[in-house]
Amino acid sequence: MSLHVRFDAITKDFGPVQVLHGVSFDIAPGTVLGLLGENGAGKSTLMKILSGYERPSGGTLSIDGEARAFRSSRDAEDAGVVLIHQEFNLAEDLTVAQNIFLGREKRRGWRLDDPGMRRAAQEALGAVGLAVDPDTRVRDLIVAEKQLVEIAKALSRSARLLVMDEPTATLTPSESQRLFGLIRSLRAQGVTIVYISHKLDEVARITDEIVVMRDGRFVMRGPTAQHSRQQMANLMVGRELSNMFPVRRRPEPAAPLLAVRGLNVPGWARDVSFEVRPGEILGFAGLVGAGRTELFEGLLGLRAREGGTVEIEGQAVAFADPRAAARAGLTYLSEDRKGCGLHVRLPLQDNLTLMDLDRHAHPWLDRRSEAAALTRAVADFGIRTRDLGARAGALSGGNQQKLAMAKVLQPGPRVVVLDEPTRGVDVGAKRDIYFLIDQVAAEGRGVVVISSELMELIGLCHRVVVMRAGTVQATLDADHLTEEELIAHATGTH
Amino acid sequence: MPPAPTDSLTPPIGIDPTAPAPARRGGTPWRQRLRETGPIAGLVLLCIAGTLLNPDFATWDNAMNVLTRTAFIGIIAVGMSFVIISGGIDLSVGSMAALIAGCMILVMNALAPHIGSPVTAVLLGMAVALVLGASFGLAHGLLITKGRIEPFIVTLGTLGIFRAYLTYFANGGAITLDGTLSDVYSPVYYASWLGIPVPIWVFAAMALAGAFLLNRTRYGRYVQAIGSNEQVARYSAVAVDRVKILTYVLLGCCVAVATLLYVPRLGSASPTTGLLWELEAIAAVIVGGTALKGGEGRILGTVIGAVLLSVISNLLNLTSIISVYLNAAVQGFVIIIVAFLQRGRR
Numbered sequence: 112m113s114l115h116v117r118f119d120a121i122t123k124d125f126g127p128v129q130v131l132h133g134v135s136f137d138i139a140p141g142t143v144l145g146l147l148g149e150n151g152a153g154k155s156t157l158m159k160i161l162s163g164y165e166r167p168s169g170g171t172l173s174i175d176g177e178a179r180a181f182r183s184s185r186d187a188e189d190a191g192v193v194l195i196h197q198e199f200n201l202a203e204d205l206t207v208a209q210n211i212f213l214g215r216e217k218r219r220g221w222r223l224d225d226p227g228m229r230r231a232a233q234e235a236l237g238a239v240g241l242a243v244d245p246d247t248r249v250r251d252l253i254v255a256e257k258q259l260v261e262i263a264k265a266l267s268r269s270a271r272l273l274v275m276d277e278p279t280a281t282l283t284p285s286e287s288q289r290l291f292g293l294i295r296s297l298r299a300q301g302v303t304i305v306y307i308s309h310k311l312d313e314v315a316r317i318t319d320e321i322v323v324m325r326d327g328r329f330v331m332r333g334p335t336a337q338h339s340r341q342q343m344a345n346l347m348v349g350r351e352l353s354n355m356f357p358v359r360r361r362p363e364p365a366a367p368l369l370a371v372r373g374l375n376v377p378g379w380a381r382d383v384s385f386e387v388r389p390g391e392i393l394g395f396a397g398l399v400g401a402g403r404t405e406l407f408e409g410l411l412g413l414r415a416r417e418g419g420t421v422e423i424e425g426q427a428v429a430f431a432d433p434r435a436a437a438r439a440g441l442t443y444l445s446e447d448r449k450g451c452g453l454h455v456r457l458p459l460q461d462n463l464t465l466m467d468l469d470r471h472a473h474p475w476l477d478r479r480s481e482a483a484a485l486t487r488a489v490a491d492f493g494i495r496t497r498d499l500g501a502r503a504g505a506l507s508g509g510n511q512q513k514l515a516m517a518k519v520l521q522p523g524p525r526v527v528v529l530d531e532p533t534r535g536v537d538v539g540a541k542r543d544i545y546f547l548i549d550q551v552a553a554e555g556r557g558v559v560v561i562s563s564e565l566m567e568l569i570g571l572c573h574r575v576v577v578m579r580a581g582t583v584q585a586t587l588d589a590d591h592l593t594e595e596e597l598i599a600h601a602t603g604t605h
Numbered sequence: 606m607p608p609a610p611t612d613s614l615t616p617p618i619g620i621d622p623t624a625p626a627p628a629r630r631g632g633t634p635w636r637q638r639l640r641e642t643g644p645i646a647g648l649v650l651l652c653i654a655g656t657l658l659n660p661d662f663a664t665w666d667n668a669m670n671v672l673t674r675t676a677f678i679g680i681i682a683v684g685m686s687f688v689i690i691s692g693g694i695d696l697s698v699g700s701m702a703a704l705i706a707g708c709m710i711l712v713m714n715a716l717a718p719h720i721g722s723p724v725t726a727v728l729l730g731m732a733v734a735l736v737l738g739a740s741f742g743l744a745h746g747l748l749i750t751k752g753r754i755e756p757f758i759v760t761l762g763t764l765g766i767f768r769a770y771l772t773y774f775a776n777g778g779a780i781t782l783d784g785t786l787s788d789v790y791s792p793v794y795y796a797s798w799l800g801i802p803v804p805i806w807v808f809a810a811m812a813l814a815g816a817f818l819l820n821r822t823r824y825g826r827y828v829q830a831i832g833s834n835e836q837v838a839r840y841s842a843v844a845v846d847r848v849k850i851l852t853y854v855l856l857g858c859c860v861a862v863a864t865l866l867y868v869p870r871l872g873s874a875s876p877t878t879g880l881l882w883e884l885e886a887i888a889a890v891i892v893g894g895t896a897l898k899g900g901e902g903r904i905l906g907t908v909i910g911a912v913l914l915s916v917i918s919n920l921l922n923l924t925s926i927i928s929v930y931l932n933a934a935v936q937g938f939v940i941i942i943v944a945f946l947q948r949g950r951r
Contacts, residue, residue, distance in 0.1 A: 432842075433841070445840050450834075454838075457830065465843070476825075522842075
C-alpha cells in the first residue's frame, strides 16, 4: 500500500539557470514529511518532478525501488503520486462528482454512469469527512471544501502519496484543524504525505520528519520533534535569524489620521469603527470570511457601503473608487498579489509608477524620472532583481511583494492598508517586510496590516482590531496582545 | 522612503547579479523578436517580391496609390489599437463609417441651399461626422463599462444597426453628394502637398499622435495597464471606466476622420461602403504585433500592419497569381497565421 520514493542526484535546469543541484533523499513510506525551504530553494520544482509536471535534467527518481520517468501528471497519478495544487485544479462549473471523475468517467456502454459516479463520489467525500451533495457545483463550495474535493479526487484515484503545497494558506484555524485530522487518518491508512508550508508551527505540529532544502540543494533531514521552530528557520535561511521583528516604538499621541465610524459593507461588515494615528501600525485579525478585506474594499469604493463616516486628518471623505482614496491620502495593497496587486506582465517601472504617474508627467511622461524612481525604490525596499527592465512576474514572491509595497507608497499616502503583506513570502523576505513596515510608520504615516498570521500581528502592531462575522469584537493594545486573546475574540469564545 | 534598515537580511542594493534569473514566462525571446520585427520583415519581403513580379510595383505613383488606400484603414486601425490594447474590440467600424458617410452627405446636401457657401456646408458636414463618430464611440463605451456588456456583443449589435440605418436612409441605393459640393470637397482626397496626397499626411499625423498618446502620456499607460490586467488597474487607482470609454470615443473619431477622407473619393455612400473594414482594421492591429488579449501593442506596428495588408491587395491587383476576388480571404489567412504565431504566450 505505502510507497517508497527515492530521489537520487536529481538535477534540473531551465536554460542557463540551474534550480536543482543533485538532490538525493528518501521519503519513508507512511509518514508525513515536512519539506522546508525559502522561496526559490527548489522544493516546488522537486515536487513537480515527483508528480510528473516537470522532468529532471539528470538523476533518477525511483518508486518502490524502480526507476521512473513520469511524462505527465497522469503518469504519476497512475503510480499513486498526486500533487494538490495551491490553486486548485477543479472545473468550477462542473459538479463535485463530475470533477472527481474528470477524465476517468465511469461508463455503461456508450453512456455515462452518473448514478454510479455519484455513489462513488459520495464514498470518496465520506472518506475525507466532507458532507456535501456530489451534485453541488464546485463554484458554490468554499475554499476549504474545494480543497477536500481535491483530496477526495486524489484518493478516489488510489493516491498513495499526496504532495500538499501550502494547504492551509486560505483556511481558517478550525478548517486547518480538520485538515490535520484528515492528514493523520490518511497516514494511519498508509498514505505518505509531503507537506510544504512556510508556517513552521504547522510543520512542527503535523509532520514526523523534516527535510530542509536551500539553493537547490538538500541540507538536512531529521525527526521533527528534535528541531525547534527557530532551528528550522535558521536551517532554511542558512544563518542565524535573530529578532524577526523591529523594536516596537511608541507612536506619538496625536490626532488620528484615519477615523472610521459606523461603517457598513452590506453582507460583509456591520457598524465598524476604528482609528489609525500617525506612526501607528494597526492590525486587523480575524478568520477568513470575517470581512476584513471586504471592509477595506468598501472603504475604498470597490464595494457598496452604507452609512458611517470616514475622516482623513479630520476631513470627512467618501470615496467612489480607489483613485479618489489615493488622492485623499489612502492607498491599499490587495492580498491577491497577482490578481489585484501587480501587473505581472508589465515591467517593474510601469508597475511602480502606476499610482503616481502625475508626478512623472509634465505633462508628457518622463521616462528618466520614472527610472530614477525605480532605482530609488529598488535600493530603499531591497528589491533583488538581476535586470531593472524585467517584468514584475520574473521576480520572486518576496521581491514582488516589496515592489507592490513600494508601488502603493509612491503617491505618499497618509495611511496605507497592507492586506496579508507576507502571504507566500519566505522567512527572510518576511523579516525585510516587517522592517519596511516599521520604517513606513516611523515616517509618521498610519499603517493598517490585515493578517491571518497571529505572530505577525503580535510582533508588529501597536494595536489589533479583531473582527468576527463582520463586526469588531475587540481592539487589543500591545499589553493585551496574545495568541490566546486573539483566537478567543476571533472565534467568539472569549 | 529613507534607506531600509541596515540590519536587514537582504542588503539594499540595486542590480543583484545573484538574484534568480527572470523566470521563463511571457514568451520566449524569439517570439518577442518575431513580434517586433516580424511585420517589418514581412513588409520588406513583400516589397521585394512585388518588385520582382511586376515592374510597375516599385514606382512612386504606385507607392502613393497604396499608401492613400491604406490611409482609411490605417487611421481606423490606430484607434482600434487603443481599444484592443485596453482589452476591448470594436466590430462595428465598417458599418459606422458607412452610416457616418451617409449622414454627412445628407447634412451637406441639406445645408448647401440654405447657407449659400458650399465650403461652409462641407465644413459643417465634416463637423457633424466628427460629432457622430465621437457619439457612437461614447455609446459603445457607456454600454460596455456602465452597462457591463461584452464589447464583442455591443459592437456586433451596432454593426447591424449602423448599416441597416444607412441602407434605410439610402432607401437601399446610394446617397450621393451634390455636384457643386463634390467639387469643393474632392481636394480633400485628390489634392497633394509636396507631392504626397492629403490622406497620407493625415494618416501620418494621426499615427504620430497615436504613438505619442500611447507611449508618452498617462492615458496611454493606463490603457496598457487596463489591458494587461483590469482588476490590478482598478486597485491601482486608475479610473478604469473613464479610460475605457475614451478608447471607444477615440476610435469613433478615427472612424469619422477616415470617413471624411473617403467620401470625396466616390462622392457617395451605399450599403457596401466600408464593408469588411472591421476585418482589415483588426487584422492590421494584430498583424502589427498587438496582442488580441490586450496589454501590449505598438502604433508603429499597426501602421506597418495596415501598409502590409494594402501591399498584399495591391500585389493581387498587379499580378495574376491569386485572383483579386480572394483579397479578403488572403487577409483572413494572414490574421489567422499571425494569431497562430502569437499563440502560447501566457
